Amino acid sequence: MTLRITIFSLILCLGLLGVPTPLIQQRAAAGAKPITVKLYVDQLVCHHITNEEAIPLIGSNDRDEVYFKVHASSPKEGKTNERLPLFKDNDDYYEFTKDKRATKDRLGSWTNHDQAPVGAPILWSGTLQPGEHAEVLAFIGEQDNKDLKNIKMGLQFALAGLSKTIGKLNPVIKVALEGATAAASLMPENTKDDAIGAFHVSVRNNDGQLAAVFIAPKLMKFNGPITATTTFKENDNAIVDRLAEKGVASAAFKFEGTGAARYEGVVAAEVVEEVAPTRMYLGKEHDACKQPNLYVTAGEGPEVLVVWGSMGTVRVGNPRFSWLCPDGPREGYNDRDWTTAPEGTNFVIVKRAPAGSGGIDWYCFKEQSR
Numbered sequence: 001m002t003l004r005i006t007i008f009s010l011i012l013c014l015g016l017l018g019v020p021t022p023l024i025q026q027r028a029a030a031g032a033k034p035i036t037v038k039l040y041v042d043q044l045v046c047h048h049i050t051n052e053e054a055i056p057l058i059g060s061n062d063r064d065e066v067y068f069k070v071h072a073s074s075p076k077e078g079k080t081n082e083r084l085p086l087f088k089d090n091d092d093y094y095e096f097t098k099d100k101r102a103t104k105d106r107l108g109s110w111t112n113h114d115q116a117p118v119g120a121p122i123l124w125s126g127t128l129q130p131g132e133h134a135e136v137l138a139f140i141g142e143q144d145n146k147d148l149k150n151i152k153m154g155l156q157f158a159l160a161g162l163s164k165t166i167g168k169l170n171p172v173i174k175v176a177l178e179g180a181t182a183a184a185s186l187m188p189e190n191t192k193d194d195a196i197g198a199f200h201v202s203v204r205n206n207d208g209q210l211a212a213v214f215i216a217p218k219l220m221k222f223n224g225p226i227t228a229t230t231t232f233k234e235n236d237n238a239i240v241d242r243l244a245e246k247g248v249a250s251a252a253f254k255f256e257g258t259g260a261a262r263y264e265g266v267v268a269a270e271v272v273e274e275v276a277p278t279r280m281y282l283g284k285e286h287d288a289c290k291q292p293n294l295y296v297t298a299g300e301g302p303e304v305l306v307v308w309g310s311m312g313t314v315r316v317g318n319p320r321f322s323w324l325c326p327d328g329p330r331e332g333y334n335d336r337d338w339t340t341a342p343e344g345t346n347f348v349i350v351k352r353a354p355a356g357s358g359g360i361d362w363y364c365f366k367e368q369s370r
Contacts, residue, residue: 032130033208038276039136039201041068041121042250043239043266044094045101050142050194050259064261065093065113065143066196071183072124074134077370081186085110085118086280088342093143094118096263104268107349108311114284116363117311117349123201123267125276125370133204135179139187140196142261154228155184155198158217176202176213195220196263197230197255203269212269214251228257239266247271280366282342288358289325296350297322297336309354319345319364 049064068084085092092112094102102109104120112118124136139155159181180200200215216230233252243250243266250268255261295303299317303324306312314321319341326333341348345364353359 034127034129035205035208035210035271036125036127036273036275037134037203037210037269038125038272039123039134039203039267039269040104040276041123041265042104042243042268043101043264044096045264046096046098046262047264048260048262049096049098050196050257050261062097064096064196066096067093067141067143068121068123069139069141069187070121070123070136071138071186072134072136073179073183074124074126075128075132076126079183079186084121084123085112086278087112088280088282092118092281094121108351112281114281114363116281116284117351118281119279122276122278124203125272127275128203128205130205130207133175133179133202135176135183135200135202137180137183137187137198137200138267139198140255140257140263142194142196142257142259152184152187154195154220154222155187155217156181158198158220159184159200162215162217172202172204172211173213176200176215180215180217194257194259194261195222195228196257196261197228197253197265199230199251199253199267201267201269210249210269210271212249214267216251216253222258226258228255230255233264243268243270275370277367277369279347280368282345282364282366285339285341285362285364287323287337287339287360287362289323289352289360290358291325291327292355293326293330294350294352294360295324295326295330296348304350306350306352308352308356310352312350314348314350315367316341316346316348319343321348 071081073079083090095111107119108117110119123138124134162177179202198217202213204211216232218229218231220228231254233254237252240250240252248268248270250266252266255263292308294306296314298304298314304312304314320338322336322338324333324336339362341364344366347365347367349363351361
Protein backbone atom coordinates (compact mmCIF):
# COMPACT_ATOMS: atom_id res chain seq x y z
CA MET A 1 0.00 0.00 0.00
CA THR A 2 1.31 3.44 -0.92
CA LEU A 3 -1.43 5.88 0.10
CA ARG A 4 -3.37 6.78 3.23
CA ILE A 5 -5.99 9.53 3.59
CA THR A 6 -7.48 10.88 6.79
CA ILE A 7 -10.14 13.59 7.00
CA PHE A 8 -11.51 14.98 10.26
CA SER A 9 -14.92 15.91 8.87
CA LEU A 10 -16.31 12.37 9.14
CA ILE A 11 -15.54 9.02 10.65
CA LEU A 12 -14.19 7.67 7.41
CA CYS A 13 -12.85 4.42 5.99
CA LEU A 14 -11.78 4.49 2.36
CA GLY A 15 -10.82 1.34 0.48
CA LEU A 16 -7.85 2.20 -1.74
CA LEU A 17 -6.02 -0.34 -3.84
CA GLY A 18 -7.92 -3.04 -1.99
CA VAL A 19 -6.63 -2.01 1.44
CA PRO A 20 -8.77 0.17 3.75
CA THR A 21 -7.46 3.05 5.78
CA PRO A 22 -8.02 2.90 9.55
CA LEU A 23 -11.03 4.52 11.13
CA ILE A 24 -10.33 8.10 12.16
CA GLN A 25 -12.53 9.70 14.77
CA GLN A 26 -14.15 13.07 14.19
CA ARG A 27 -12.52 16.24 15.45
CA ALA A 28 -15.00 19.05 15.94
CA ALA A 29 -14.49 22.22 13.91
CA ALA A 30 -17.28 24.66 13.12
CA GLY A 31 -17.41 26.42 9.78
CA ALA A 32 -14.77 27.29 7.23
CA LYS A 33 -12.04 28.90 9.31
CA PRO A 34 -8.24 28.94 9.36
CA ILE A 35 -6.48 26.04 11.05
CA THR A 36 -2.95 25.83 12.42
CA VAL A 37 -1.20 22.53 11.78
CA LYS A 38 1.89 20.80 13.13
CA LEU A 39 3.43 17.90 11.19
CA TYR A 40 5.97 15.85 13.11
CA VAL A 41 7.59 12.46 13.63
CA ASP A 42 5.86 10.88 16.62
CA GLN A 43 8.03 7.74 16.82
CA LEU A 44 11.09 6.25 15.15
CA VAL A 45 12.55 2.87 16.10
CA CYS A 46 15.69 1.23 14.74
CA HIS A 47 15.54 -2.54 14.17
CA HIS A 48 18.87 -2.76 12.34
CA ILE A 49 21.54 -0.13 11.84
CA THR A 50 23.24 0.52 8.51
CA ASN A 51 26.05 -1.85 7.64
CA GLU A 52 29.40 -0.08 7.28
CA GLU A 53 32.96 -1.24 6.85
CA ALA A 54 35.10 -1.25 9.99
CA ILE A 55 37.28 1.82 10.43
CA PRO A 56 40.93 1.18 11.39
CA LEU A 57 41.68 1.86 15.08
CA ILE A 58 37.99 2.58 15.69
CA GLY A 59 36.24 -0.65 14.77
CA SER A 60 32.84 -1.48 13.32
CA ASN A 61 29.93 0.91 13.22
CA ASP A 62 27.70 0.62 16.30
CA ARG A 63 25.21 3.41 15.60
CA ASP A 64 23.47 5.33 12.84
CA GLU A 65 23.72 9.07 12.33
CA VAL A 66 20.21 9.81 11.05
CA TYR A 67 18.96 13.06 9.56
CA PHE A 68 15.83 14.30 7.77
CA LYS A 69 16.07 16.34 4.58
CA VAL A 70 12.75 18.19 4.34
CA HIS A 71 11.41 20.10 1.34
CA ALA A 72 8.10 21.89 1.86
CA SER A 73 5.80 24.14 -0.13
CA SER A 74 3.11 26.25 1.52
CA PRO A 75 1.08 29.39 0.70
CA LYS A 76 2.82 31.65 3.23
CA GLU A 77 6.41 30.42 3.17
CA GLY A 78 6.64 29.29 -0.45
CA LYS A 79 9.32 26.65 -1.03
CA THR A 80 11.59 25.84 1.91
CA ASN A 81 14.17 23.19 2.67
CA GLU A 82 16.00 22.26 5.83
CA ARG A 83 17.99 19.50 7.42
CA LEU A 84 16.82 18.20 10.79
CA PRO A 85 17.92 18.40 13.51
CA LEU A 86 18.64 22.08 13.00
CA PHE A 87 22.25 22.99 13.84
CA LYS A 88 24.33 26.10 13.29
CA ASP A 89 26.66 24.13 10.97
CA ASN A 90 23.77 22.34 9.16
CA ASP A 91 25.37 18.90 9.54
CA ASP A 92 23.81 17.45 12.69
CA TYR A 93 22.10 14.10 13.17
CA TYR A 94 20.05 11.96 15.55
CA GLU A 95 21.93 9.07 17.12
CA PHE A 96 20.31 5.65 16.77
CA THR A 97 21.50 2.27 17.99
CA LYS A 98 19.81 -1.08 17.40
CA ASP A 99 16.43 -1.31 19.16
CA LYS A 100 16.45 2.36 20.16
CA ARG A 101 13.00 3.95 20.16
CA ALA A 102 12.71 7.74 20.06
CA THR A 103 9.30 9.25 20.83
CA LYS A 104 7.77 12.70 20.79
CA ASP A 105 6.71 12.34 24.42
CA ARG A 106 10.29 11.73 25.65
CA LEU A 107 12.43 14.76 24.86
CA GLY A 108 15.64 13.00 25.88
CA SER A 109 15.11 10.09 23.48
CA TRP A 110 16.02 12.27 20.48
CA THR A 111 19.73 13.05 20.93
CA ASN A 112 22.29 14.56 18.57
CA HIS A 113 26.09 14.39 18.29
CA ASP A 114 26.45 16.19 21.65
CA GLN A 115 23.87 13.96 23.32
CA ALA A 116 21.72 17.09 23.43
CA PRO A 117 17.98 16.37 23.84
CA VAL A 118 16.90 18.05 20.62
CA GLY A 119 13.37 16.59 20.59
CA ALA A 120 11.28 14.96 17.86
CA PRO A 121 11.53 16.37 14.31
CA ILE A 122 8.91 19.00 13.47
CA LEU A 123 8.65 18.70 9.70
CA TRP A 124 6.35 21.68 9.13
CA SER A 125 4.01 23.98 11.01
CA GLY A 126 1.83 26.80 9.75
CA THR A 127 -1.65 28.25 9.34
CA LEU A 128 -3.83 27.29 6.39
CA GLN A 129 -6.87 29.21 5.17
CA PRO A 130 -9.87 27.20 3.88
CA GLY A 131 -8.85 25.39 0.69
CA GLU A 132 -5.11 25.93 1.21
CA HIS A 133 -2.65 23.06 1.50
CA ALA A 134 1.00 22.42 2.31
CA GLU A 135 3.13 19.72 0.69
CA VAL A 136 6.00 18.18 2.66
CA LEU A 137 8.50 15.66 1.29
CA ALA A 138 10.97 14.10 3.75
CA PHE A 139 14.00 11.99 2.93
CA ILE A 140 15.67 10.07 5.79
CA GLY A 141 19.41 9.66 5.38
CA GLU A 142 22.29 8.17 7.35
CA GLN A 143 25.74 9.77 7.28
CA ASP A 144 27.80 7.08 5.66
CA ASN A 145 30.59 8.42 3.42
CA LYS A 146 30.69 5.28 1.32
CA ASP A 147 28.45 4.95 -1.74
CA LEU A 148 27.41 7.76 -4.03
CA LYS A 149 23.65 7.73 -4.44
CA ASN A 150 21.35 9.96 -6.46
CA ILE A 151 18.57 10.88 -4.04
CA LYS A 152 16.71 12.92 -6.64
CA MET A 153 16.74 10.03 -9.11
CA GLY A 154 15.52 7.54 -6.50
CA LEU A 155 12.58 9.68 -5.41
CA GLN A 156 11.58 10.68 -8.92
CA PHE A 157 11.59 7.02 -10.00
CA ALA A 158 9.26 6.08 -7.13
CA LEU A 159 6.89 9.03 -7.60
CA ALA A 160 6.62 8.55 -11.35
CA GLY A 161 5.30 5.04 -10.76
CA LEU A 162 2.74 6.29 -8.24
CA SER A 163 1.53 9.06 -10.55
CA LYS A 164 0.54 6.45 -13.13
CA THR A 165 -1.57 4.52 -10.60
CA ILE A 166 -2.94 6.25 -7.50
CA GLY A 167 -2.42 9.70 -9.06
CA LYS A 168 -5.60 9.12 -11.04
CA LEU A 169 -7.83 8.35 -8.03
CA ASN A 170 -8.95 11.92 -7.28
CA PRO A 171 -7.79 15.57 -7.60
CA VAL A 172 -6.52 15.78 -3.99
CA ILE A 173 -4.20 12.82 -4.47
CA LYS A 174 -3.07 14.23 -7.83
CA VAL A 175 -2.15 17.55 -6.17
CA ALA A 176 -0.27 15.73 -3.40
CA LEU A 177 1.78 13.75 -5.91
CA GLU A 178 2.49 16.87 -7.94
CA GLY A 179 3.76 18.55 -4.75
CA ALA A 180 5.94 15.57 -3.93
CA THR A 181 7.37 15.48 -7.46
CA ALA A 182 8.15 19.21 -7.39
CA ALA A 183 9.90 18.82 -4.01
CA ALA A 184 11.86 15.80 -5.25
CA SER A 185 13.31 17.89 -8.06
CA LEU A 186 15.00 20.06 -5.41
CA MET A 187 16.60 17.16 -3.55
CA PRO A 188 20.39 16.76 -3.90
CA GLU A 189 21.50 14.73 -6.88
CA ASN A 190 24.46 13.04 -5.22
CA THR A 191 25.31 12.21 -1.65
CA LYS A 192 27.73 9.86 0.02
CA ASP A 193 25.10 8.94 2.58
CA ASP A 194 22.89 5.89 2.89
CA ALA A 195 19.14 6.14 2.29
CA ILE A 196 16.83 4.89 5.06
CA GLY A 197 13.54 5.91 3.46
CA ALA A 198 11.22 8.74 2.43
CA PHE A 199 7.59 9.84 2.69
CA HIS A 200 5.35 12.68 1.57
CA VAL A 201 2.50 14.32 3.50
CA SER A 202 -0.10 16.72 2.12
CA VAL A 203 -2.05 18.68 4.76
CA ARG A 204 -5.11 20.66 3.72
CA ASN A 205 -7.73 22.93 5.29
CA ASN A 206 -10.90 21.14 4.21
CA ASP A 207 -13.69 23.59 5.11
CA GLY A 208 -12.14 24.37 8.48
CA GLN A 209 -10.98 20.85 9.24
CA LEU A 210 -7.71 19.03 8.71
CA ALA A 211 -7.33 16.57 5.84
CA ALA A 212 -4.05 14.69 5.44
CA VAL A 213 -2.73 12.49 2.65
CA PHE A 214 0.25 10.26 3.50
CA ILE A 215 2.27 8.79 0.63
CA ALA A 216 4.83 5.99 0.86
CA PRO A 217 7.09 6.07 -2.23
CA LYS A 218 7.60 2.30 -2.01
CA LEU A 219 10.57 1.47 -4.28
CA MET A 220 13.42 3.96 -4.75
CA LYS A 221 16.11 2.90 -7.22
CA PHE A 222 19.57 4.42 -6.96
CA ASN A 223 22.80 3.70 -8.78
CA GLY A 224 23.11 0.13 -10.08
CA PRO A 225 21.29 -2.48 -7.97
CA ILE A 226 20.96 -0.21 -4.90
CA THR A 227 17.37 0.23 -3.71
CA ALA A 228 15.39 1.35 -0.67
CA THR A 229 11.70 0.85 0.10
CA THR A 230 9.13 2.71 2.18
CA THR A 231 5.78 1.04 2.80
CA PHE A 232 2.93 1.36 5.27
CA LYS A 233 2.88 -0.84 8.33
CA GLU A 234 -0.52 -2.50 8.05
CA ASN A 235 -0.86 -4.38 11.33
CA ASP A 236 -0.30 -3.83 15.05
CA ASN A 237 -0.58 -0.06 14.86
CA ALA A 238 -1.36 0.74 18.51
CA ILE A 239 0.32 4.13 18.24
CA VAL A 240 -1.77 5.14 15.22
CA ASP A 241 -4.92 4.00 17.04
CA ARG A 242 -3.94 5.96 20.14
CA LEU A 243 -3.33 9.12 18.12
CA ALA A 244 -6.63 8.67 16.27
CA GLU A 245 -8.48 8.63 19.60
CA LYS A 246 -6.98 12.08 20.24
CA GLY A 247 -8.07 13.34 16.81
CA VAL A 248 -4.55 13.22 15.35
CA ALA A 249 -4.00 12.04 11.76
CA SER A 250 -1.06 9.67 11.46
CA ALA A 251 0.47 6.83 9.47
CA ALA A 252 2.96 4.10 10.37
CA PHE A 253 5.80 3.48 7.92
CA LYS A 254 8.30 0.67 7.40
CA PHE A 255 11.68 1.76 6.06
CA GLU A 256 14.07 -0.73 4.48
CA GLY A 257 17.10 1.28 3.51
CA THR A 258 20.35 0.79 1.69
CA GLY A 259 23.06 -0.88 3.75
CA ALA A 260 20.46 -3.17 5.42
CA ALA A 261 18.99 -0.38 7.58
CA ARG A 262 15.59 -1.33 9.03
CA TYR A 263 13.40 1.24 10.78
CA GLU A 264 9.75 1.84 11.62
CA GLY A 265 8.21 5.24 12.21
CA VAL A 266 4.96 7.09 12.84
CA VAL A 267 4.34 10.49 11.24
CA ALA A 268 1.51 12.65 12.59
CA ALA A 269 -0.38 15.83 11.71
CA GLU A 270 -2.60 17.65 14.16
CA VAL A 271 -4.43 20.92 14.66
CA VAL A 272 -2.71 23.09 17.30
CA GLU A 273 -3.25 26.48 18.88
CA GLU A 274 -0.03 28.13 17.67
CA VAL A 275 2.54 27.64 14.92
CA ALA A 276 5.43 25.60 16.35
CA PRO A 277 8.69 27.59 16.44
CA THR A 278 11.98 26.36 15.02
CA ARG A 279 14.72 25.43 17.50
CA MET A 280 18.33 25.41 16.31
CA TYR A 281 21.03 23.79 18.42
CA LEU A 282 24.02 26.09 19.03
CA GLY A 283 26.21 24.14 21.44
CA LYS A 284 26.78 22.94 25.01
CA GLU A 285 28.28 24.51 28.12
CA HIS A 286 29.22 22.66 31.32
CA ASP A 287 29.30 23.70 34.99
CA ALA A 288 29.04 22.04 38.39
CA CYS A 289 26.67 22.18 41.34
CA LYS A 290 27.02 19.51 44.07
CA GLN A 291 23.89 20.60 45.93
CA PRO A 292 20.49 18.97 45.29
CA ASN A 293 18.76 22.18 44.15
CA LEU A 294 19.82 24.38 41.25
CA TYR A 295 17.98 27.64 40.57
CA VAL A 296 18.31 29.19 37.11
CA THR A 297 17.36 32.76 36.28
CA ALA A 298 14.82 32.79 33.44
CA GLY A 299 15.17 36.30 32.03
CA GLU A 300 12.63 38.49 33.77
CA GLY A 301 10.50 35.51 34.76
CA PRO A 302 10.58 33.34 37.89
CA GLU A 303 13.58 31.15 38.70
CA VAL A 304 13.49 27.58 37.41
CA LEU A 305 14.31 24.80 39.88
CA VAL A 306 16.22 21.79 38.52
CA VAL A 307 17.01 18.99 40.96
CA TRP A 308 19.58 16.19 40.81
CA GLY A 309 19.05 13.72 37.95
CA SER A 310 16.43 15.78 36.11
CA MET A 311 16.04 18.13 33.16
CA GLY A 312 14.47 21.55 32.93
CA THR A 313 13.89 24.20 30.27
CA VAL A 314 14.68 27.88 30.62
CA ARG A 315 14.01 30.83 28.34
CA VAL A 316 16.81 33.34 28.77
CA GLY A 317 16.75 36.97 27.71
CA ASN A 318 20.51 37.10 27.22
CA PRO A 319 23.15 34.47 26.37
CA ARG A 320 24.81 35.33 29.69
CA PHE A 321 22.55 34.11 32.50
CA SER A 322 22.86 33.43 36.22
CA TRP A 323 22.16 30.49 38.51
CA LEU A 324 22.38 29.63 42.19
CA CYS A 325 23.58 26.47 43.93
CA PRO A 326 22.62 27.02 47.61
CA ASP A 327 24.00 24.71 50.28
CA GLY A 328 20.89 25.31 52.33
CA PRO A 329 17.52 27.07 51.99
CA ARG A 330 17.07 29.26 48.92
CA GLU A 331 15.74 32.15 50.97
CA GLY A 332 18.45 34.69 51.62
CA TYR A 333 21.03 32.98 49.38
CA ASN A 334 22.26 35.34 46.63
CA ASP A 335 25.71 34.04 45.70
CA ARG A 336 25.17 33.82 41.95
CA ASP A 337 27.23 32.04 39.34
CA TRP A 338 27.14 32.92 35.66
CA THR A 339 27.22 30.99 32.40
CA THR A 340 27.88 32.47 28.96
CA ALA A 341 26.10 30.55 26.22
CA PRO A 342 26.78 30.81 22.46
CA GLU A 343 25.65 34.02 20.80
CA GLY A 344 21.96 33.91 19.89
CA THR A 345 20.94 31.57 22.71
CA ASN A 346 17.44 32.24 24.05
CA PHE A 347 16.35 28.73 25.08
CA VAL A 348 18.31 26.35 27.32
CA ILE A 349 17.70 22.74 28.30
CA VAL A 350 19.37 22.05 31.64
CA LYS A 351 20.44 18.48 32.41
CA ARG A 352 21.73 17.59 35.85
CA ALA A 353 23.72 14.52 36.80
CA PRO A 354 22.36 12.11 39.46
CA ALA A 355 22.70 12.70 43.21
CA GLY A 356 26.28 12.93 44.41
CA SER A 357 27.63 14.20 41.10
CA GLY A 358 27.90 17.88 40.37
CA GLY A 359 27.65 17.96 36.58
CA ILE A 360 25.42 20.50 34.83
CA ASP A 361 25.02 20.42 31.06
CA TRP A 362 23.54 23.52 29.45
CA TYR A 363 22.22 22.65 25.97
CA CYS A 364 21.80 25.94 24.15
CA PHE A 365 19.31 26.71 21.37
CA LYS A 366 18.06 29.60 19.30
CA GLU A 367 14.28 29.45 19.11
CA GLN A 368 12.40 31.64 16.67
CA SER A 369 9.03 31.98 14.98
CA ARG A 370 8.50 30.44 11.58
